[in-house]
Amino acid sequence: MKHWMTTAVAALALAMPAIAEARPVEFERAARPAGGAVVLPVGKDGALSGLSQDADKAAKGAIAAAIATAGFKGEAGKSLALYGAGPYSAVLLVGTGEGAKSAQDLKTYGGVTAQGTSGWKTPVIVVVPDAADVAQDASVAAMGAQLGAYNFGKWGKPAEAGEPAGGLTFLAKDAAAAKRTFDRDGAAVVAGVSLARDLTSTPSNIKSPDWMAQQVVAAFEGVPNVTVTVMDEAAIEAAGMGALYGTGQGSARPPRLVAVEYKGGKAGEAPIAFVGKGITFDTGGISIKPGPNMWRMRMDMAGAASSAGAVLTLAKRGAKLNAVAVLALAENMPDGNAIRPGDVLTSMSGKTIEIMSTDAEGRLVLADGLWWAQETYKPQLAVTIATLTGAVGGALGPDYAGLFTKDDALAERFLKAGEASGEMLWRLPIHKNSLAAMKSDVADIKNGGEGAPGASVGALFVMEWAKPETPFVHLDIASMAWENSGNATTPKGAVGYGVQLFDEIARGYEAK
Structure with missing residues (x-):
């Protein structure tokens, strides 16, 4: 495993509000x-x-x-x-x-x-x-x-x-057995979902990349078999993560990369890796978003939050496998130092990216996060999860997250896990024409493609950083991360979508 320079995490200066304890x-x-x-x-x-x-x-x-x-x-x-x-x-x-x-x-x-x-x-x-x-x-x-x-x-x-x-x-017919099951499994899921919801709900004037990193460190304090690594902006730059660093360079609050590693399986066994988009606020950068509903961009780090929440669930229930959450955290702001359309960034893999829109930033941070995860952990499965495109909501509405993979067996596994967990997925196409639309004259790839389906373009861009030997799935949860009116198990606001799905996926790997 390669070792990267990390920074010590400062004492918590701004904690989340005292969330009401779960009803007993x-x-x-x-x-x-x-x-x-x-x-x-x-x-x-x-x-x-x-x-x-x-x-x-x-x-x-x-x-x-x-x-x-x-x-x-x-x-x-x-x-x-x-x-x-x-x-x-x-x-x-x-x-x-x-x-x-x-x-x-x-x-x-x-x-x-x-x-x-x-x-x-x-x-x-x-x-x-x-x-x-x-x-x-x-x-x-x-x-x-x-x-x-x-x-x-x-x-x-x-x-x-x-x-x-x-x-x-x-x-219950067997009250003692029901209590054991809840204490071992149910309470762990609630803890993971609650962490994801807490982080996603926090206002972005508080939720800088560093603040979120600190909260994740605090959430795992004392949890057995877990190691949390935080990379600061100097370590990110030194590692060559130009896509992650470039995304955050327009903000006065610099980027972070956080890895939460849980070792519950056999020593040396490859982990499953959840790589989450963690844009702590997304203005769109120089390609600034329209004003209506921009306030909701506090939730543009929901993929990272759910990745951390999933590993918290696995650790608290003592899952018999190894897992890691990689959180690629940045704030996308239109400062004088921000990246511009037409700029070229060099990612950690060496692949260069022509910026067509600074509002297509989630795929940039995922590119470096996914490559780092593969280089560092050589996972048996890598999953990227992100509030990536508005297009996925246009295609699927608020009922399904978009599932993208080239592996039919993995697609079937994730679709079944979605049904079992209640976090539903729908497989969407990836086509070579979408990749062709991202061909650049000045770089290896553009971060957008005119005339191509937006959700598929985003997914195919991220797939360019998935190694051929790595089983890979991309999830676009843009229409699932925030509940506008609330339902029986999700009050209005942050959903924590992905925690229950990933727990179900992990159970399948444990059963191997």
Whole structure:
């Protein structure tokens, strides 16, 4: 392994706000709740079964009567709150439609439960629906509850005073097994997603590349089997990373490259590498963006945040493999020292790049980050993840991230992992004509191509830095990193997209 000059990380000067602690969860053996506040699953057309039906009997039919009166159809993800129904002080009815069929259905059930009972100050008993082929239903629902209850809060403001919401107790056939599964796996996923959301949500006047590097160091303090390396701008320049250095040279806050290495597998075994775009704010540089919605460019480092979050999840659950997150961090600003359209940068690989647009900067930092990761770790899989192009949103909307790879088997593996994790992917094409559009007269390649599909051009550019021997996937998450209205497991704002997907991918490699 090559050794690079690194810089010591300064003491934290500006920490993130005190994020509210995750709502506590417990597990008990499944039985009809005797009283108090409860959550009950309701099937299609308001059907009650199992413990929900038993609870209605205890309430002398009051729950079924309320369902009929309200016209509640039990649609998946919908809910209805009742108060004073028989022995129950409060009842939240959560629809399951045709029934929970996947882990994602259970996470949605848990998220609706947490959000629908957020104002309840007493402990809440949660009856969990069964889902076919899902082990430990209650544990998965509890994970969804904590994901759905996430709250970044307001910067610089203490958490709102008042009594917190009551804890959630999930009923399980084997409560001890459900708790073990949650403590080992569910809590680790929540920690990784929360880290990614916290970093992405932080305002960019605070979130410089150095600040983000410091936060990542702090997040992994004391986590076993993890080493964090931070390269400052001098080390980046010395390593020949002209694309990363050039992207950040217009900012008064210089770039950083961070590597979070987790060793949970066999000694010497090649890791899987997640390389994340980390533009801590993107003005577009000299090719400045239009004003509307530029504020959201605080989230242009979401790929880097999710890469770090994924490795935190793997480390906290003790995954039996080696993994590394490489965060290529820079701020893209239109200073007098910024790069210009028409400039030529030399990347770490020696490949030269003609700049067509300074707003196509994410692919620049990924080029050097990916090459460095391959040179340093020789990974058995390399994945780049980035809020790279607006074009991917035009193609896929807010339902899928774009998946690009030349490897059909890898594509199938990632598509299945997307379905299992609930972080959906859609494979998009790469074509030689898109690469031809990036042919440069003065450099090896241009960072854009006129008339070619934007998302595919971005992906093909990054692929130019993937070595032939490295299995490689590129993910464009530009339309998935920020939730404008919120849903059951993702409150409005930063999503942390990629953490659950990468955890699922890692499980496949662990099973080899």
